[in-house]
Amino acid sequence: MSRVAASLRLIAVGWALVRADALIPREVEPVLPSSAKWAGRALRIFAGGKARQGRPGERLARVLEREGPAAIKVGQFLSTRADIFGGPFAEDLSHLKDRLAPFPLSVARAEIERGLGRPLETVFASFEGPVAAASLAQAHPATLLDGTKVAVKVLRPGIELRVAQDSAALRLAADLAERWAPAARRLRPRQFVEVVIRALDLEVDLRFEAAGCAELGEAMKADPYMRAPDVVWDGVGKRFLTLSWAPGVALSDPAALTLEGLDRKALAEAVTRGFLAQALDHGLFHADLHEGNLFVAAPASIVAVDYGILGRLGPAERKYLAEILYGFLNRDYARVAAIHFDAGYVPAHQDRDAFAQALRAVGEPVFGRDARQVSMGKLLAQLFEMTALFDMALRPELVLLQKTMVTVEGVARRIDPTHDLWAAADPVVRRWIARELSPAAKVRDFADEALRALRAIARLVEAPGVPAVAVVQTRSGPPLLWFLAGVAVAGLAFAAGIWLG
Structure with missing residues (x-):
C-alpha cells in the first residue's frame, strides 16, 4: 500500500469518526477542558444524518466495524473497561468481540477444502454454519469422523x-x-x-495459532486456573484451524454470569491468576483475553480460545514484573522504585526518592478499598501523568503485557465488581518469589553461572590458536581447566554458605 493510499485511508477514518460525532462526542462535553469543548463543537459542524444517531458507543462501534481488523480490535479493548468508560458504552461495543456479520458457509467450506487438498468430508462428518464471527475469522461447529465435536476457525476472505x-x-x-x-x-x-x-501478521496464519495453543495449553496444565482446547492437527492449515469444542458459555453472552452454581468471585480470581501464572511462570501468555475468547462453566471453570496473539517475556522481564508486583503487595514503594530504575524503565537521571513518593501517591488510595470505590479512569490518568513527569518511555517488549493486564482487570471486574486485583495476584506472585528468589534458587543460579563459566573455559581451551600456557598440565595430569573448575565450585560453596547463613 502506497503512502498516498495510506494517507487517504487515515483521512477516511478520521472523516468517518467526525461524521458520526465519535471523535469528541457531544455527550462528554461537560467534563472536557475549554479547548477540547471548542474543538468538539467545531468538528460537530460536519456531523450529521444517520451517522450521528444513537449513543456514543453505538456510533463508534459502527465506524470501527466498517474500518477493519485493527479498528475492531481497538473496540474490543475498549469494551472490556466498563469501569472506565461506563456500562452502556462498553455494552454498545461488545458485539465487536464475536458477533460481527459472518461470511457464507459455502465460502468457509471451499476455503477448507482448498487448504486440505481433498473433500471436507474426509475429515469432518458434519460442518455447520458459523456460531461466532470476529474481526479476522469466524468459528463453525463441526464433528470429526469419530464423532468428536470440534470448532473450526476460518479466516475471512481477503483479510x-x-x-x-x-x-x-x-x-x-x-x-x-x-x-x-x-x-x-x-x-x-x-x-x-x-x-x-x-x-x-501472525494472526493471519492459523498454523502459528495452532502451535501457540498447543504450547500454552501445556503450560496451563500446571495450574487450575484456565485451560486451552486440544489442537486437531489434521484440520490445521494456513487459513483454517480445528480445536476441540470449548465447553461452557462464552463470557460475552449475558447468560454466562447467570449460570446456576457460578462462583463469580472465584471466576474473577481465576482470570487474573491464570494470566499472571502464564506470564510469570512460563513467560508466555494469552494476549487477547477479552470476554469473547473466554468460555466459562460453574463453579469457576475457564477455557480460553483464540491464540492468535501471544505475549512472551524473557527471564529478566519476568523477574522485574514479579518484584514490582511483590513490592506493591508489601507496599514497599522504595523497592518498587529501585526495580524500575534497575530495569531501565525510568531514566537514571531522575530522582529515585521522588519516584517512590509518586508510586505511594498512586498505590495507597487503592489498598484496602472496595473496587467499586476506586475510579480506574482517574487511576490510569494519574499513572499516565506520572510517566510523563519522570520521562518514562514506552517499552515495546511490554506493550502486550500492559495491554493484557488492563484487559484482564476489566474482564475480572465485569465478572465481580468488587474484584481486588492485588488480592487475586498475591498467591501467584508470592509463589514465584518463594521459588525463584529463595536461598535454594540462589544456589541453583550460582551453579548455573559456574557451569556456564566452565563451558566458556572449555571452549577457550579447545579453540585453535589458544596460547600454550592456557592448556599447561601439571606432571600429575589434571589440566588448568580442572583447577579453574575447582576454584569455581569452591567459590560456589562459599557463596551458598554465606547466603544460607
Missing part, C-alpha cells in the same frame, strides 16, 4: 489485504505522531505500531 492496508495506515500514523507531536515521542509510536503489526 490479508485488509491487514496490510491497516498496517500501512498505522505506520503512517506513527510517522506523523513522531514528527508532529513531540509529546508523543516518549511513547515510541513507531515501535509500538510495529508490535501491533507483528501480532496482526
Whole structure:
C-alpha cells in the first residue's frame, strides 16, 4: 500500500469518526477542558444524518466495524473497561468481540477444502454454519469422523489485504505522531505500531495459532486456573484451524454470569491468576483475553480460545514484573522504585526518592478499598501523568503485557465488581518469589553461572590458536581447566554458605 493510499485511508477514518460525532462526542462535553469543548463543537459542524444517531458507543462501534481488523480490535479493548468508560458504552461495543456479520458457509467450506487438498468430508462428518464471527475469522461447529465435536476457525476472505492496508495506515500514523507531536515521542509510536503489526501478521496464519495453543495449553496444565482446547492437527492449515469444542458459555453472552452454581468471585480470581501464572511462570501468555475468547462453566471453570496473539517475556522481564508486583503487595514503594530504575524503565537521571513518593501517591488510595470505590479512569490518568513527569518511555517488549493486564482487570471486574486485583495476584506472585528468589534458587543460579563459566573455559581451551600456557598440565595430569573448575565450585560453596547463613 502506497503512502498516498495510506494517507487517504487515515483521512477516511478520521472523516468517518467526525461524521458520526465519535471523535469528541457531544455527550462528554461537560467534563472536557475549554479547548477540547471548542474543538468538539467545531468538528460537530460536519456531523450529521444517520451517522450521528444513537449513543456514543453505538456510533463508534459502527465506524470501527466498517474500518477493519485493527479498528475492531481497538473496540474490543475498549469494551472490556466498563469501569472506565461506563456500562452502556462498553455494552454498545461488545458485539465487536464475536458477533460481527459472518461470511457464507459455502465460502468457509471451499476455503477448507482448498487448504486440505481433498473433500471436507474426509475429515469432518458434519460442518455447520458459523456460531461466532470476529474481526479476522469466524468459528463453525463441526464433528470429526469419530464423532468428536470440534470448532473450526476460518479466516475471512481477503483479510490479508485488509491487514496490510491497516498496517500501512498505522505506520503512517506513527510517522506523523513522531514528527508532529513531540509529546508523543516518549511513547515510541513507531515501535509500538510495529508490535501491533507483528501480532496482526501472525494472526493471519492459523498454523502459528495452532502451535501457540498447543504450547500454552501445556503450560496451563500446571495450574487450575484456565485451560486451552486440544489442537486437531489434521484440520490445521494456513487459513483454517480445528480445536476441540470449548465447553461452557462464552463470557460475552449475558447468560454466562447467570449460570446456576457460578462462583463469580472465584471466576474473577481465576482470570487474573491464570494470566499472571502464564506470564510469570512460563513467560508466555494469552494476549487477547477479552470476554469473547473466554468460555466459562460453574463453579469457576475457564477455557480460553483464540491464540492468535501471544505475549512472551524473557527471564529478566519476568523477574522485574514479579518484584514490582511483590513490592506493591508489601507496599514497599522504595523497592518498587529501585526495580524500575534497575530495569531501565525510568531514566537514571531522575530522582529515585521522588519516584517512590509518586508510586505511594498512586498505590495507597487503592489498598484496602472496595473496587467499586476506586475510579480506574482517574487511576490510569494519574499513572499516565506520572510517566510523563519522570520521562518514562514506552517499552515495546511490554506493550502486550500492559495491554493484557488492563484487559484482564476489566474482564475480572465485569465478572465481580468488587474484584481486588492485588488480592487475586498475591498467591501467584508470592509463589514465584518463594521459588525463584529463595536461598535454594540462589544456589541453583550460582551453579548455573559456574557451569556456564566452565563451558566458556572449555571452549577457550579447545579453540585453535589458544596460547600454550592456557592448556599447561601439571606432571600429575589434571589440566588448568580442572583447577579453574575447582576454584569455581569452591567459590560456589562459599557463596551458598554465606547466603544460607
